[in-house]
């Protein structure tokens with residue numbers, strides 16, 4: 001097998017690997033280095049995260065299990081710093097050396113940071129990765145006045161996000177018009193008026209001279225001497241191809257890494273793809289051309305006769321609610337340009353098509369973009385427009401007619417280059433009935449998601465009478481099947497399906513092995529339905545659950561023993577200390593959940609360490625109850641009204657090991673001072689005089705969310721009863737991998753309250769819960785006693801990295 005190394009674990013690079021795997025799954029032994037500490041995620045959706053529409057887990061494109069499944073060795077949080085093109089070897093920031101036969105550079109871009117005094121102050125940030133997003137979301141809680149420098153696509157999407165986060169936002173723009181690269185002055189002023197109405201304040205034709213403040217930013221000074229206040233500054237003034245690693249070698253670099261029409265650099269066996277590549281003098285900054293490049297490169301690297309990449313014409317839209325705009329091609333006129341225009345100031349609609357010699361060369365649409373795909377096709381195909389009606393009226397009938405009349409080569413998903421013809425064919429040949437399936441099959445809708453309404457219309461049109469609008473919106477478990485979660489659970493119950501394999505066979509999965517998305521989900525639903533008798537399918541679990549230890553980024557594991565309610569003893573502390581010394585554990589750390597983690601443990605040491613520890617697993621890796629954090633409470637604290645430690649221990653002992661759709665954390669405080677932070681837990685208990693308040697759906701992670709008060713109860717027995725019923729209802733109705741916070745938002749707190757208010761329902765839920773709890777055994781103990789398990793999971797030879 002040839003060794004393929006890729007530098008950069010981003011959108012263009014990983015799409016190229018997906019294409020390679022489709023063409024020649026067994027051709028390469030693949031290694032990927034990624035500077036960010038994450039698997040590949042949808043960078044486009046960072047704007048949606050900032051705007052509060054989604055969260056990080058939902059934008060992961062390639063989960064860690066995908067790398068493992070495809071035998072890809074992934075090194076995250078590890079940059080390649082040097083390429084030795086003679087020896088065909090790369091070296092990483094951690095001193096790791098890896099040889100290659102073929103090398104792909106896919107290092108993307110860096111944000112351009114204005115070289116002005118103060119640009120390095122605290123509170124000045126770029127908007128390029130999830131870290132930037134997290135910084136902005138966190139700072140928005142403590143600061144109120146943001147300034148975004150740059151009125152382009154990125155700056156305006158950032159500004160909308162910061163408004164959503166409750167900040168006051170000024171946008172500072174160098175030019176007289178916003179998005180001057182995409183819009184003409186009329187469209188630009190319509191956009192400005194809309195965004196002002198949404199609450200943004202614009203400072204146009206302003207050039208920033210300095211960022212003011214001591215350690216942290218306090219304001220901006222402009223070249224004209226004027227100043228404004230700011231306690232956060234976001235730089236969104238463009239991007240610069242990230243060519244560092246190529247520059248240090250003999251590879252030709254100009255604005256980007258120079259490539260030919262097959263994405264080959266000046267050095268044999270070294271390719272570049274994505275925003276770091278410069279093709280025929282152009283460096284692209286949108287995914288559509290990068291995915292085209294990826295296809296060409298995949299064919300080339302697999303030795304297939306590849307079509308050359310001839311460059312791309314790009315179309316853009318702004319991801320801001322309430323703004324409908326589209327721009328493609330050349331938008332500035334010269335003396336040969338003739339324009340066709342509609343301008344309806346009353347309805348806020350502006351459409352302009354720029355033509356040269358009867359051919360469309362540019363498109364600007366504002367307020368109604370329904371013509372965009374048709375006009376874009378005419379532009380790219382250089383269709384003669386003499387006598388053609390250019391704009392359609394936006395009525396539903398026209399939209400339906402449009403689909404019928406739309407030629408098969410019309411581009412529906414701009415990001416992924418998917419035409420109407422490809423979508424129709426997939427629907428017909430694969431028997432697709434939902435939007436989700438079309439997306440899995442064709443890639444349409446997988447990036448920015450703007451094409452989804454059109455894909456839906458094509459689905460409706462193609463299926464005709466068989467189209468079921470509600471069903472079409474349903475989300476199937478994954479691309480291996482057309483059935484949804486509800487249908488799967490129903491089928492398991494009615495057909496009595498009892499194993500993952502059986503589910504996939506009987507329900508006619510289109511991929512007989514399933515995938516990393518569906519297998520753990522099926523395993524969970526089977527266990528949920530067949531409460532006491534289900535035999536867990538360990539190999540279908542996510543990697544950390546399979547190993548009963550959390551894999552770390554260097555391939556070692558962590559060991560976190562259970563400490564009920566965060567309470568320990570001198571004897572247990574001694575055991576932990578002895579084990580840490582005996583196995584040379586590199587890091588012993590108190591975790592956020594009030595216990596002690598041993599980090600950097602070799603896989604083959606796990607069973608003997610567990611045996612020496614002789615403590616139960618703390619399940620720090622599982623979709624289950626993680627911890628019950630407690631305050632010292634009435635036993636010691638003078639404010640305590642209740643015994644928080646005793647309740648925490650009782651809860652943890654009862655619900656430990658329970659399979660849940662996602663991880664569950666609890667907190668118990670003995671008074672409203674809330675030292676255990678029970679307000680940001682999946683379930684939190686706060687002691688009050690004569691009882692307990694129960695809070696639910698809190699979250700202290702990326703999607704910070706305070707818990708909602710579910711109810712107030714008087715006794716610990718009621719706490720246990722309510723908790724059992726609540727957790728069981730969550731187990732039975734949530735989607736696999738849906739946190740309680742998202743679940744409650746989806747089904748509604750009032751609904752949950754209503755269900756749990758009924759005593760008979762509560763009792764039935766608790767009965768099912770108790771039945772389920774009976775089937776769990778201590779996993780570390782099982783591994784210690786079972787040689788077959790040790791051989792299969794914990795011997796050195798079984799190492800297959802990819803995490």
Ligand SMILES: Cc1cc2nc3c(=O)[nH]c(=O)nc-3n(C[C@H](O)[C@H](O)[C@H](O)COP(=O)(O)OP(=O)(O)OC[C@H]3O[C@@H](n4cnc5c(N)ncnc54)[C@H](O)[C@@H]3O)c2cc1C
Nearest residue numbers: 008010011012035043044079080107108274275285286287
């Ligand atoms: C907020 C935002 C919104 C966007 N919205 C849209 C949109 O609506 N539509 C659209 O088409 N495009 C959009 N884009 C642009 C799109 O995200 C990029 O075009 C795309 O991500 C580029 O893919 P890439 O693989 O070239 O680079 P990236 O996705 O940036 O990936 C490169 C990766 O390489 C890593 N890396 C760099 N150097 C090294 C090294 N030496 N060793 C190891 N790893 C390294 C980086 O850390 C990074 O993770 C948006 C971008 C942002 C930031």
Ligand SMILES: NC(=O)c1ccc[n+]([C@@H]2O[C@H](COP(=O)([O-])OP(=O)(O)OC[C@H]3O[C@@H](n4cnc5c(N)ncnc54)[C@H](O)[C@@H]3O)[C@@H](O)[C@H]2O)c1
Nearest residue numbers: 150151152153154155172173174236237238285317318319
């Ligand atoms: N919806 C989308 O398609 C989308 C969204 C976000 C980002 N992106 C991509 O991300 C990349 C970065 O976006 P971007 O908007 O930063 O780049 P950009 O180059 O498109 O826009 C930068 C803007 O900043 C302005 N500017 C430059 N110097 C300035 C200064 N000193 N003061 C004030 N304004 C100044 C420019 O006039 C320009 O309008 C681009 O490739 C973009 O295509 C795309």
Ligand code: SF4
Nearest residue numbers: 631637640671674675
């Ligand atoms: S939450 Fe109240 S009772 Fe518990 S430790 Fe804090 S102050 Fe004391």
Ligand code: FES
Nearest residue numbers: 413415448449451
């Ligand atoms: S147009 Fe962006 S995903 Fe289809």
